[in-house]
Ligand SMILES: Nc1nc2c(ncn2[C@@H]2O[C@H](COP(=O)(O)OP(=O)(O)OP(=O)(O)O)[C@@H](O)[C@H]2O)c(=O)[nH]1
């Protein structure tokens with residue numbers, strides 16, 4: 140099958156073009172480095188099926204990080220290259236274009252962001268640009284779909300430009316200078332009040348308070364949306380479901396099947412968190428407790444991503460992150476990781492060196508709880524007092540900084556400085572945000588829920604054969620002696636490999652004090668990533684670094700747990 | 711008018727200057743150029759972050775965050 144690869148600088152709209160061409164949804168956001176792996180899709184071209192590939196963005200064919208490496212590798216396999224360029228940034232985009240033209244492959248240029256050229260006073264003579272490049276150039280607006288059909292119409296006629304010699308870098312820049320002079324005209328534009336407000340968000344004196352307020356408001360919004368969805372939508376739904384579940388319970392009678400599907404009845408009633416049945420806890424944890432927060436978080440994340448605020452936040456955080464052995468872009472794995480650690484672990488590819496990737500992956504695995512876990516922490520600690528929830532988060536933040544400072548000292552390797560393009564602010568569109576949130580919720584429903592069911596199943600089987608009790612006794616010196624937790628909590632640590640949300644739910648029937656719950660929830664975050672995250676980290680870091688990372692996780696969990704037990708409970 | 715050659719890090723916040731020379735490794739220079747920081751361009755300092763933090767500069771209406779030591783390799787003329 141013919142392979143068409145989308146190539147271009149970061150943040151020029153390749154992923155939006157990909158979605159337009161294939162109808163397949165991929166994540167697009169307003170910051171460079173959104174796509175870190177290729178995605179494949181299909182489209183029909185004159186009756187034939189062709190494959191379309193969305194690649195990560197790259198500034199040139201000599202890659203400077205793992206994501207860019209992927210892009211360069213995809214180029215080798217292409218039968219046709221669609222070079223997406225940002226019309227508001229023509230000059231610097233043309234460097235990659237010239238490199239691509241020299242690759243002797245057929246190229247079509249998609250001149251994207253055409254809508255933004257007008258108010259910026261940029262005028263591009265497309266015909267002349269075509270003459271210079273000797274390949275089709277099509278102005279388009281991927282966001283609205285304008286120009287997409289015309290672009291596709293040029294795919295079949297595209298051929299490799301003739302007489303392209305390999306040039307030195309300097310020669311390329313000279314040629315670009317020449318082209319720009321002939322095809323682009325820019326009317327000078329004065330700085331407006333909006334530019335001043337935009338600048339205020341990146342200057343330290345004003346930017347820092349704005350950042351703190353933005354983050355606090357964002358999390359307050361997530362909590363409110365989450366709580367209200369639970370209170371007004373999901374709990375009422377489960378109230379309707381309870382009679383049905385009860386009649387199931389009666390019908391199943393006693394025995395293993397009842398325990399598996401309904402679980403234990405407490406005072407003759409179903410307790411959704413504690414019962415541990417597939418049709419009770421197995422449904423209630425994902426839908427009644429986690430999903431509402433997932434919805435809320437991803438709505439908020441999409442606004443932060445699409446507005447273009449994240450690169451500004453990265454700039455403001457750079458000085459701190461540099462001390463932790465990374466640079467400001469390290470906030471991206473943190474933010475994505477707060478939703479789910481899997482995309483967080485993938486996003487470390489945009490870091491340049493092994494040291495930076497190792498540190499940001501390890502820190503994320505140790506102290507960034509995913510939203511499923513956060514929802515459960517709210518669920519079990521919220522009723523005691525919000526102070527306890529805060530204690531978990533403050534501890535995790537302190538660990539992030541302390542472990543980061545230490546790793547920066549002892550991990551060998553370079554830690555280059557930040558070098559990040561700041562995209563213009565863009566108004567996030569409601570439809571795009573809803574679509575993107577839906578895409579991520581669907582991912583949660585299809586990928587996370589099977590693991591959750593598996594978790595409930597395994598708990599029941601292991602409990603029935605007495606394995607969990609045996610394990611509890613085996614680890615009692617650590618759980619009881621060192622961490623000050625009941626020995627049954629070991630079972631939660633085991634289940635945490637599969638799903639951390641379920642693991643936290645398992646703490647509830649153990650009758651722990653609020654302080655013990657704080658310790659257990661913190662340790663459940665630190666000690667190990669869930670299996671889905673583990674698989675990605677293993678692939679990204681390699682076996683040796685993954686083992687090192689695991690040692691750090693376990694040592695941190697044990698020392699922090701012991702210290703918390705000593706300080707909070709005074710054992 | 712007297713022309714003075716300095717690093718962009720010495721330019722006052724809010725002021726603009728013309729880039730005349732880039733130093734540092736070959737790969738580093740290419741990265742600068744592909745991100746718009748190139749000889750002959752006018753560059754404006756939007757802000758300098760304290761504690762040797764990064765600079766935010768603007769070239770042709772586009773902002774870029776550059777680490778302090780990297781920025782020291784961008785020579786400009788005022
Ligand atoms: N105004 C405007 N915005 C666009 C257009 N195309 C894409 N965008 C926006 O530009 C941003 C970047 O789009 P992406 O598709 O994520 O860019 P990308 O090239 O895939 O970026 P990387 O994956 O980081 O390399 C998003 O916020 C899009 O909504 C367009 O034609 N006009």
Ligand SMILES: [Mg+2]
Nearest residue numbers: 153154173174
């Ligand atoms: Mg993309």
